[in-house]
Amino acid sequence: MPLVSPRLWRRRLMAWTGALLVALAAILFAWAADGVHELFTALTGPQPWLVFLLAPAGLALSAALTRHVFPGAQGSGIPQVIAALHMQDPRLVDRILAVKIGFGKVVLTLLGLLAGGSIGREGPTVQVGATIMHALGRRLALPRPELQRGLILAGGAAGVAAAFNTPLAGVVFAIEELSHSFDARATGTTLIAVIIAGIASIALVGNYAYFGVSETQLAFGAGWAAVLAAGLLGGLLGGAFSALLVRAAAGLPGLAGRLVGRHPVGFAALCGLALAVIGWASGGTTYGTGYAEARGLVEGGAALPAAFALWKFLATLVSYLSGIPGGIFAPSLSIGAGLGHWLSVLMPFAPAGAVVLLGMVGYFAGVVQAPITAAVIVMEMTSNQAMMIPLMATSMLAYGVSRLVCRRPLYGALARRFLLAQERGRGGMRSPLGEAGG
Structure with missing residues (x-):
């Protein structure tokens, strides 16, 4: 009798407790990430040259700790969670979703942000959420693997x-x-976990819109040319970014590949130097998650370089090639916002705010090749339901274009490679690039 079974109620209470813990972990992670970025700005603002020391040293230290202290913490964590959902060996799942790896993911992501890396915290939060729910599931000793996978799925969703x-x-x-x-x-289970995590988040930090409230609209007419432009360009650039990361996960060619294989920490330091050069060329706008820049563009008050999207694209690519942990959600949305801002200059007949949102969803859908998620997440982040139809149209177009450039979805391709490496026992968790960009 499900309504009175002590065993089932114990499972429910454990799952609800896990959702609360995921929300708390996500909020603390967000506060820590903001604090670390403020510290980076305070250090490098008065002395911009300091980043030429901080970025190489920070990325090298993060890469070294990833390889020798927290092997398996590289990448964003989303491919690892996808792989865990498809694994049949519970020992491998325990290894990937170990509490130590989740802790290392958080610490090393913060270290990467302190070094000026163009990374996000959202992907790592997905792995942390899955790790918390998996740990609780193990304590419950669930009788069937699908129940354990359901908890892992719920933890990842609650993290997002x-x-x-x-x-x-x-x-x-x-x-x-x-x-x-x-x-x-x-x-x-996922829906209940998300609701509980959402309630906890509202109780602790309020019911906010991540990128602020956008009231812009796009009337049907000439302005819909921006849908076509954002979908085509976003899908092309997003697909190219995904293809580069998938190729890098398989091994870089030539001298770069040999350097990664023989001197991964030195290669990370070189990536840090490149990151500092990109940041200097962009006027310091490419460091960190890109949250402030994207929000400024959404609200219409940001003064960014015309080539901001390109600089941020390069900074994010270099950050992931270095092999440090970190996500791509926030940087991708920032790149998309910059792309939309650039398109809005070329299309003055369309509302600039609307074109920025279209650029965000177009590029993000091109990267992750998850068009419904892309449209819904941009809509919720800006609290703009009026743009839902243009966002969906742009997202679907970008998805189609991206598939022409990168045949396999980024996270799925990286998860498949990670899964095969684990099952073959080839030490995939210690790969220098890991699941770079995952």
Whole structure:
């Protein structure tokens, strides 16, 4: 009798407790990331040259700790969670979603932000959320593997929901990207976890819009040319970014590949130097998650270089080639916002704010190849339901274009490579690039 069974109520209470812990972890992670970026700005603002020391040293230290102290913490964590959902050996799942790896993911992501890396915290939050729920599931000693996978899925979704304050996007992301399927029982657990995480997030930090409230609209007419432009360009650049990361995960060619294999920490230091050069050329706008720059563009008050999107694209690519932990959600949305801002200059007949949102969803959909998630997450982040149809149209177009450039979705391709490496026992968790960009 499900309503009175002590065993089932124990599972429910454990799952609800896990959702609360995921929300708390996501909020503390967000506060820490903001504090670290403020510290980086305070250090390098008065002395911009300091980044030429801080970035190489920070990325080298992060790469060394990843290889020798927290092996398996590289990348964003989303491919690792996808791989864990498809693994049959519980020992491998325990290894990937170990508490030590989750802790290392947080610490090393903060270190990367302190060094000026163009990385986000949202992908790592997904792995941390899955790790918390997996640890609780192990204590419950669930009788069937699908129940354990349901908890992992719920933890990842709750991580997205709490990190961005986007509950609907958390559920959609779990179905479209993490599991690639709809299962009534798993989705029910996920939905409850997301709701509880969302309530906890609202109670602690308020019901906020991640990128601020946007009231812009796009009337049907000439302005819809921006949908076509953002979809085509966003899909092309996003697909190119994904293709580069997938190729890098398989091994860089030539001298770069030999340097990564023989001297991974030295290669990370060179990436840090390149990151400092890019930051200097962009006027210091490419460091960190890109949250402030994207929000400024959404609200219409940012003064950024015309080539901001290109500089941020390069900074994010270099950050992931270095092999340090970190996510791509926030940097990708920032790149997309810069792309939309550039398009708005070329298309003065369309509302600039609307074109910025289209650029965000176009590039993000091109990178992750999850069009529904992309549209929903941008809509929720800006609290703009009026733009939903243009966002969906742009997202679907970008998805189609991206598939022409990168045949396999980024996270799925990296998860497949990671899974094969684990099952073959080739030490995939110690790869210099790991699942770079994952």
